[in-house]
Amino acid sequence: AQRVTQPEKLLSVFKGAPVELKCNYSYSGSPELFWYVQYSRQRLQLLLRHISRESIKGFTADLNKGETSFHLKKPFAQEEDSAMYYCALSGVTGGGNKLTFGTGTQLKVEL
Amino acid sequence: DADVTQTPRNRITKTGKRIMLECSQTKGHDRMYWYRQDPGLGLRLIYYSFDVKDINKGEISDGYSVSRQAQAKFSLSLESAIPNQTALYFCATSAPYGTALTDTQYFGPGTRLTVL
Numbered sequence: 001a002q003r004v005t006q007p008e009k010l011l012s013v014f015k016g017a018p019v020e021l022k023c024n025y026s027y028s029g030s031p032e033l034f035w036y037v038q039y040s041r042q043r044l045q046l047l048l049r050h051i052s053r054e055s056i057k058g059f060t061a062d063l064n065k066g067e068t069s070f071h072l073k074k075p076f077a078q079e080e081d082s083a084m085y086y087c088a089l090s091g092v093t094g095g096g097n098k099l100t101f102g103t104g105t106q107l108k109v110e111l
Numbered sequence: 112d113a114d115v116t117q118t119p120r121n122r123i124t125k126t127g128k129r130i131m132l133e134c135s136q137t138k139g140h141d142r143m144y145w146y147r148q149d150p151g152l153g154l155r156l157i158y159y160s161f162d163v164k165d166i167n168k169g170e171i172s173d174g175y176s177v178s179r180q181a182q183a184k185f186s187l188s189l190e191s192a193i194p195n196q197t198a199l200y201f202c203a204t205s206a207p208y209g210t211a212l213t214d215t216q217y218f219g220p221g222t223r224l225t226v227l
Contacts, residue, residue, distance in 0.1 A: 004153075044218040045218065097161070099213070102153055104153050
């Protein structure tokens with residue numbers, strides 16, 4: 001079975017402070033990991049995926065297979081980063097297009 | 112503008128009623144999905160379809176059925192609604208991402224369903 005854990009329901013940081021949204025996963029094979037974001041009054045959208053190794057809107061995430069983690073990081077939070085963030089996993093060995101989502105973390109960036 | 116749309120956006124119904132949620136897309140994608148979102152539980156997959164003749168159950172399909180009327184349309188039905196089906200329902204479509212195994216998914220705006 002595959003599982004995604006996001007331990008924080010809410011994370012509040014001040015503008016300019018570093019951000020780290022935690023994500024841990026459980027999967028016996030080799031996973032693909034993603035971060036999706038939902039801004040206020042907008043639909044859910046892909047933020048980044050681990051295989052692309054891109055930095056999107058200043059966010060990065062590194063897949064750590066030893067710790068089974070895929071934490072989302074940004075060095076300096078901006079007010080427009082306030083949103084709900086979901087970590088998601090897709091199993092490479094079959095079911096490659098089925099995503100398992102975590103419960104989400106609401107990020108609030110305060111001035 | 113190519114998009115994923117859902118109707119209705121909000122619906123209140125009573126226990127035992129049949130209800131259909133509709134999803135349409137103009138992205139030309141073959142693959143479509145239905146999820147429900149509950150507070151504290153994230154998004155859970157109900158059904159998915161990889162083409163018009165393909166329907167698959169997700170992790171929480173009990174109490175739901177789907178119909179893929181065309182490439183662009185994927186409907187979710189609750190044959191006899193019950194209060195614990197009160198949730199936010201999302202439709203999504205997907206397209207291949209290069210050579211990656213997993214597509215990028217594109218979500219609709221959601222339908223808020225309340226079953227009294």
